[in-house]
Amino acid sequence: MRFPGTDGDRYPYQEKVVSYLTAYAARLDAEIRTRCRVAAVRRTGDGFEITLESGGRLSARVVVTASGAFGNPHRSLLPGLEHFTGQVLHAADYRSPDALTGRRVVVVGAGNSAVQIAAELAQTARVPLASRVPVKFTPQHLLGRDLHFWLTRTHLDAAPLGRLLSRPPAQPVLDDGRCRTALTAGQPDRRPLFTGVDGAKLLWSDGQREEVDTVLFATGYRPDLPYLATLTGGLDAEARPRHREGLSLSVAGPGFVGLEWQRGLSSNSLRGVGRDADRVARRLVAYLAGR
Numbered sequence: 001m002r003f004p005g006t007d008g009d010r011y012p013y014q015e016k017v018v019s020y021l022t023a024y025a026a027r028l029d030a031e032i033r034t035r036c037r038v039a040a041v042r043r044t045g046d047g048f049e050i051t052l053e054s055g056g057r058l059s060a061r062v063v064v065t066a067s068g069a070f071g072n073p074h075r076s077l078l079p080g081l082e083h084f085t086g087q088v089l090h091a092a093d094y095r096s097p098d099a100l101t102g103r104r105v106v107v108v109g110a111g112n113s114a115v116q117i118a119a120e121l122a123q124t125a126r127v128p129l130a131s132r133v134p135v136k137f138t139p140q141h142l143l144g145r146d147l148h149f150w151l152t153r154t155h156l157d158a159a160p161l162g163r164l165l166s167r168p169p170a171q172p173v174l175d176d177g178r179c180r181t182a183l184t185a186g187q188p189d190r191r192p193l194f195t196g197v198d199g200a201k202l203l204w205s206d207g208q209r210e211e212v213d214t215v216l217f218a219t220g221y222r223p224d225l226p227y228l229a230t231l232t233g234g235l236d237a238e239a240r241p242r243h244r245e246g247l248s249l250s251v252a253g254p255g256f257v258g259l260e261w262q263r264g265l266s267s268n269s270l271r272g273v274g275r276d277a278d279r280v281a282r283r284l285v286a287y288l289a290g291r
Helices: 014-026 112-121 147-153 178-184 271-288
Strands: 038-043 046-052 057-060 062-066 087-090 105-108 130-132 135-138 173-175 188-192 195-198 199-201 209-211 214-217 255-257
Touching: 014 199, 105 112, 112 173, 112 178, 178 255, 255 271
Parallel strands: 062 255, 087 214, 105 130, 105 214, 130 188, 135 173
Antiparallel strands: 038 046, 046 057, 195 199, 199 209
């Protein structure tokens, strides 16, 4: 289903995305149950039993997990942070700079969310941007067209590179020049990660001790799939699904759609998830036919 009402060089507002998804759902020949959280998925003799948090149960011959890769805000394990007496937030909690105006806020991360939040906060607060690695930028426009246009035109968007990766790679900051300019001007101030915590003070590698009001993590997300822990070998030690191109490596029958780098760069985006869904559906149909 094509996305309506946009040209190739503009990003739609959230209201248009919601309207698109609502219209898409309305045309599906499927029963859709909302507010119906899954508690556990267990293997049975001829398929799976799905237990709901409400206590109800469903049965199925195959199960596809399509809940995305952004359900679990990730906070890096940093030395002494459990003893920090200030406020600890994640980018998922951030809405606007208003609540943090005039405060000392350390933003942790080196990706788009970290840099954009830090640059916005730096206009009304004192903000260091702390990360393990330097911030890398890539221009949002090349030869007059948006980078995503070129990713689609060159087919890099759909290239099956996911099978070559043990974990999703770090992404450079997609920037139109404003964030790079702000970082160059020290607004925010880029630093290596702090090395320790003493109450409300952070300890930096140069020996400086600095009192801080808030540490804000912009360190990404992980899939939120605790209901698959009941499938032996379904998740790895970091609670990531064990799969290859969307099919489970441990149990026959489960599939995945919408994971970061499931098959390629666009696997967890609206423009790429359809390709993966088609591939996973065909392979699951072949599995059922074989049984």
